[in-house]
Amino acid sequence: MNMKSLLLFFTCLLSIVTIAQNKTSQYKDQSTQVNLQRNIQIKQDTREQEITIEIDNQTKKIELMIHSSVSLGQLSIEIYDSKGKKQGDFSVGNQLNTNVSEQVEGNITKSLIEPQEGLWKVKIIPIKAKGMVQISTFTFH
Amino acid sequence: MNYKLILYYNIIIASLLISSKSIGQDNSNGKLTGNIQLDSTWSSTIYLSYIRDFGELHSMSSKMILAESKIDSLGHFEFDLSYLPEEKNIFRLHIAKKLDSKNSIIIGGNHENYLIFIANRNSEINLKTTQAKPPFKKVDFGTNKENVNFQKITNLVFKQDSIASVSGASKRKFIEDKLIKNLLRDNQLTSLYALYKSAFESNYSRHKKFYKSYLKKWSDTDNNYFRDFKNKLPIKKEKKSTKTATFFIYAMLLLSGFILGKVNLPRSNRIKKLSVQERKIYDLLRKGATNKEIAEEFNIGISTTKTHVSNILSKLKVKSRKDIMNLK
Numbered sequence: 001m002n003m004k005s006l007l008l009f010f011t012c013l014l015s016i017v018t019i020a021q022n023k024t025s026q027y028k029d030q031s032t033q034v035n036l037q038r039n040i041q042i043k044q045d046t047r048e049q050e051i052t053i054e055i056d057n058q059t060k061k062i063e064l065m066i067h068s069s070v071s072l073g074q075l076s077i078e079i080y081d082s083k084g085k086k087q088g089d090f091s092v093g094n095q096l097n098t099n100v101s102e103q104v105e106g107n108i109t110k111s112l113i114e115p116q117e118g119l120w121k122v123k124i125i126p127i128k129a130k131g132m133v134q135i136s137t138f139t140f141h
Numbered sequence: 142m143n144y145k146l147i148l149y150y151n152i153i154i155a156s157l158l159i160s161s162k163s164i165g166q167d168n169s170n171g172k173l174t175g176n177i178q179l180d181s182t183w184s185s186t187i188y189l190s191y192i193r194d195f196g197e198l199h200s201m202s203s204k205m206i207l208a209e210s211k212i213d214s215l216g217h218f219e220f221d222l223s224y225l226p227e228e229k230n231i232f233r234l235h236i237a238k239k240l241d242s243k244n245s246i247i248i249g250g251n252h253e254n255y256l257i258f259i260a261n262r263n264s265e266i267n268l269k270t271t272q273a274k275p276p277f278k279k280v281d282f283g284t285n286k287e288n289v290n291f292q293k294i295t296n297l298v299f300k301q302d303s304i305a306s307v308s309g310a311s312k313r314k315f316i317e318d319k320l321i322k323n324l325l326r327d328n329q330l331t332s333l334y335a336l337y338k339s340a341f342e343s344n345y346s347r348h349k350k351f352y353k354s355y356l357k358k359w360s361d362t363d364n365n366y367f368r369d370f371k372n373k374l375p376i377k378k379e380k381k382s383t384k385t386a387t388f389f390i391y392a393m394l395l396l397s398g399f400i401l402g403k404v405n406l407p408r409s410n411r412i413k414k415l416s417v418q419e420r421k422i423y424d425l426l427r428k429g430a431t432n433k434e435i436a437e438e439f440n441i442g443i444s445t446t447k448t449h450v451s452n453i454l455s456k457l458k459v460k461s462r463k464d465i466m467n468l469k
Contacts, residue, residue: 069242085340086343088248090248092200092202094202102203103244104244105201105241107245107246107248111249
C-alpha cells in the first residue's frame with residue numbers, strides 16, 4: 001500500500017515536471033527581437049523625416065517606443081500603420097518667437113497585438129526644432 | 142414725516158449695499174481636489190493645463206500649463222478653478238518623473254502620466270485614482286457625471302487599442318460603432334472627445350449620415366473644439382474641392398476667352414470701384430470733356446478735378462483719357 005502511494009506520488013511529480021518543462025520551451029519558442037533602435041539628432045531643422053518599420057505576418061506583438069526631447073522649436077511625431085491610418089501622434093515644443101531654451105519631452109508607447117502586416121511609418125516633423133528622437137521597437141514572433 | 146424719510150433713505154442705502162455686494166462678489170467656487178497613488182519615481186508636483194482644441198490632447202509645452210499643486214505625502218492635491226471661464230472647457234492634469242522635465246507627456250504604457258477632464262469656474266470635482274500603474278488608468282470621479290462619461294470613453298478607447306488589429310477587426314468595428322451610436326445622446330464636449338478618439342477622419346466615409354446629423358444638431362453652438370472639428374471633417378474638404386474644380390473650369394474658360402481675344406473683363410465691374418463723384422466725372426470723360434469743363438460742371442477746383450481723373454485712371458487700370466473713351 002505504501003509502495004503504491006509512493007509510486008503514485010512519483011508519477012504525479014514526474015508529470016508536473018514534464019508539463020513545466022514543456023511550458024518553458026513554449027516561452028523559449030516565442031522569440032523577442034529588438035529590430036530597430038534609432039537615435040536622431042535634430043539641429044534647428046524643419047525637414048520632415050520618415051522612419052519605416054517592417055512588420056511580417058509572423059509578428060504576434062510589437063512594442064513601439066518613441067522618446068523625444070526638444071529645447072527649441074516644435075516637434076511632432078505621427079505613427080501610421082501599413083494602410084496609412086494614423087495610430088498615434090504627439091507634439092512637443094516651445095514658442096517659436098522666443099529664444100528661451102526650455103526642455104520639453106514627449107514619449108509614446110504603443111503595444112500592438114497582431115499588428116497590420118506591411119510597412120509602418122513614423123513621421124518626424126520638426127519646425128525649427130533642436131533636440132532628439134529615439135525610436136525602439138520590440139517584436140515578438 | 143422725517144422718520145418716514147429716514148426709513149426710505151435707509152432702505153435705499155441697504156438695497157444699494159446688497160446689490161453692490163452681489164455685483165462685486167464672485168459667486169464661482171470651482172475647485173478640483175484629488176487623491177493619487179504614486180510610487181517614488183514620480184515628483185510630487187501635479188500640473189493643470191488648458192487644452193485649447195482636440196489637436197492639443199497629445200501636445201506639451203510650458204505655455205499650456207495654468208497652475209501647479211503640491212501632492213502631499215497622502216497623495217492629496219488641490220486646484221482652484223474659480224478663475225476659469227463660464228463655458229465648459231477641456232483640461233489636463235499631468236505629473237512628471239523625477240528625472241524628467243516638468244513639461245513632459247507620456248502616452249501609453251505603464252507610465253502614462255496624464256488625465257483629461259471637463260471643467261468650468263463652477264465645477265466642484267473630487268477625483269480619486271485607484272491604481273498606481275499607470276497612475277491615471279482608473280479614476281473615480283464620484284458623482285461628477287460628465288467626467289464619469291469622459292472617463293468611460295477613455296477606457297473604451299484603451300480597450301479598442303488593446304484588441305489585435307487583424308483577428309479582432311470585427312470586435313474593433315463593434316466598439317467603434319458603439320462609440321458612434323452613443324454620441325448623439327451626450328453633451329457636446331464629451332461627444333466630440335469620443336469622435337476624436339474614434340479617429341473620425343478615417344471613418345467619416347462609413348458614417349457620413351451620422352456626421353451630417355451631428356453637425357446639424359450642434360449648428361447653434363460655437364467653440365474652439367467644435368470649430369476645429371468642423372475644419373478637420375472631410376465633408377468640408379469635399380465641398381471645397383467641388384468649389385475649387387468649378388473655379389478652375391471658370392478660370393480656364395476665361396483664360397481661353399482672353400487668348401482668343403473674345404472676352405474682356407466687364408466694364409460694369411470696373412466702374413463699380415468708382416465713387417459716386419468719380420462716376421459722374423467718368424461719364425463726362427467718356428464724352429471727351431476737358432479738366433476745365435469738368436471743374437465748371439461740378440463747381441470744383443482744377444487741382445481737385447485732376448486728382449479725381451488720376452484716381453479714375455488708376456481704378457480702371459487705364460493709362461489715358463483716350464483709353465477711357467475706348468472702354469467697351
